[in-house]
Amino acid sequence: xxxxxxxxxxxxxxxxxxxxxxxxxxxxxxxxxxxxxxxxxxxxxxxxxxxxxxxxxxxxxxxxxxxxxxxxxxxxxxxxxxxxxxxxxxxxxxxxxxxxxxxxxxxxxxxxxxxxxxxxxxxxxxxxxxxxxxxxxxxxxxxxxxxxxxxxxxxxxxxxxxxxxxxxxxxxxxxxxxxxxxxxxxxxxxxxxxxxxxxxxxxxxxxxxxxxxxx
Amino acid sequence: xxxxxxxxxxxxxxxxxxxxxxxxxxxxxxxxxxxxxxxxxxxxxxxxxxxxxxxxxxxxxxxxxxxxxxxxxxxxxxxxxxxxxxxxxxxxxxxxxxxxxxxxxxxxxxxxxxxxxxxxxxxxxxxxxxxxxxxxxxxxxxxxxxxxxxxxxxxxxxxxxxxxxxxxxxxxxxxxxxxxxxxxxxxxxxxxxxxxxxxxxxxxxxxxxxxxxxx
DNA sequence: CACTTGTCCTGTCATGCCGTCAGCTTACCG
DNA sequence: CGGTAAGCTGACGGCATGACAGGACAAGTG
Numbered sequence: 001x002x003x004x005x006x007x008x009x010x011x012x013x014x015x016x017x018x019x020x021x022x023x024x025x026x027x028x029x030x031x032x033x034x035x036x037x038x039x040x041x042x043x044x045x046x047x048x049x050x051x052x053x054x055x056x057x058x059x060x061x062x063x064x065x066x067x068x069x070x071x072x073x074x075x076x077x078x079x080x081x082x083x084x085x086x087x088x089x090x091x092x093x094x095x096x097x098x099x100x101x102x103x104x105x106x107x108x109x110x111x112x113x114x115x116x117x118x119x120x121x122x123x124x125x126x127x128x129x130x131x132x133x134x135x136x137x138x139x140x141x142x143x144x145x146x147x148x149x150x151x152x153x154x155x156x157x158x159x160x161x162x163x164x165x166x167x168x169x170x171x172x173x174x175x176x177x178x179x180x181x182x183x184x185x186x187x188x189x190x191x192x193x194x195x196x197x198x199x200x201x202x203x204x205x206x207x208x209x210x211x212x213x214x215x
Numbered sequence: 216x217x218x219x220x221x222x223x224x225x226x227x228x229x230x231x232x233x234x235x236x237x238x239x240x241x242x243x244x245x246x247x248x249x250x251x252x253x254x255x256x257x258x259x260x261x262x263x264x265x266x267x268x269x270x271x272x273x274x275x276x277x278x279x280x281x282x283x284x285x286x287x288x289x290x291x292x293x294x295x296x297x298x299x300x301x302x303x304x305x306x307x308x309x310x311x312x313x314x315x316x317x318x319x320x321x322x323x324x325x326x327x328x329x330x331x332x333x334x335x336x337x338x339x340x341x342x343x344x345x346x347x348x349x350x351x352x353x354x355x356x357x358x359x360x361x362x363x364x365x366x367x368x369x370x371x372x373x374x375x376x377x378x379x380x381x382x383x384x385x386x387x388x389x390x391x392x393x394x395x396x397x398x399x400x401x402x403x404x405x406x407x408x409x410x411x412x413x414x415x416x417x418x419x420x421x422x423x424x425x426x427x428x429x430x
Numbered sequence: 431c432a433c434t435t436g437t438c439c440t441g442t443c444a445t446g447c448c449g450t451c452a453g454c455t456t457a458c459c460g
Numbered sequence: 461c462g463g464t465a466a467g468c469t470g471a472c473g474g475c476a477t478g479a480c481a482g483g484a485c486a487a488g489t490g
Binding site (some may be wrong): 036037063114118121122123124126128135162164166171175177178181185188189191195198199200207 | 411
């Protein structure tokens, strides 16, 4: 898939080199979790990895380049999000379960990768095409699946014709990302932690089917 | 309200000082629009404002401090968002209009302030309390108003009892913010520009009233 | 074993930004 | 006109950046 791992100056990286490279990526991930993106410095990452800044620049053009690498890897993992909707039904009681499982799985995925996803979101919002591509890649499986579900309901006449399935699906998915990133805001609005998920699931169900779930 | 404007070392700023300070803020705003947050440097802002870095540090502890200032100012402007829902009804045909106007006004506000709102969102997501506070302040008017509307419908028995109005309202508002920041993603999903707003409005209406709008 | 080859890492250096200070200039006031 | 406080900047030590050359190391070769 990725072919060979190469250094900035074109050499192919061997076993040891790849280990160092990976260690740098891991340490960068940690730093992203513990300090603001703006303050993450190459020298800190290198120190944490027990190596020198020069080594970092052997493998990555800059911090952003390394972040893209991490994001790319996570995007591949994002395939698991697709499974949340694989062969699921939106009808009746099982539809409610589908919505709940989707919200559950999505929030969990976001929580596990929150640091890097923050940066991807920022990059995408700033108009960086590479980050946008990664963000879309992660969300595509879910969005596509939701779009499909809405389209089918629409074909059966159970959803209005002037609804744009992709727009609704995209909005629901983007809502999930935003809710995941800003859970703290909800506590400020007096929403308890265990009340959040079912209500989000309700919105998802409403959006997809246009109806309240049968619980 | 804000008392006197002071420099970092405690002096009170006079007319000229305040002008310089404001110029620095304006230039910083521009820089945020044109380059990634991570790459905004004090020296660039100072150069753009026709002054020196040292002057910048007279008025702000660092870039983040100045950004907070801009954000605070924008949050005050955010009062206009409250007017979008002031005395509006969610019943029948006027409910559909309310939803549309809300989406319209919200996306417009976000578009006008997108650069600074990106940074506020990032800061809030990173757990910075000051940014979180500002973000909540901006969204509070709308969220509160929506919560109120849902609560009233709930009291009339038109919305299920196990719905948490604040959770739904918060999720809808956070959806609006995210849609506003990532409109580009929707074009990647094949959603045309003029199709986005009505579909978002539909979701808002569904979320608030639990029913499809009468158009 | 010495030698070669290619990978891997680091010391070092020029450059440029950061953040602070002392000190100069400007404006205001009695 | 002299005093005072505001306003600004040059200059400096410190650190991050990014490039390079060369040393350390592992593995294969004769």
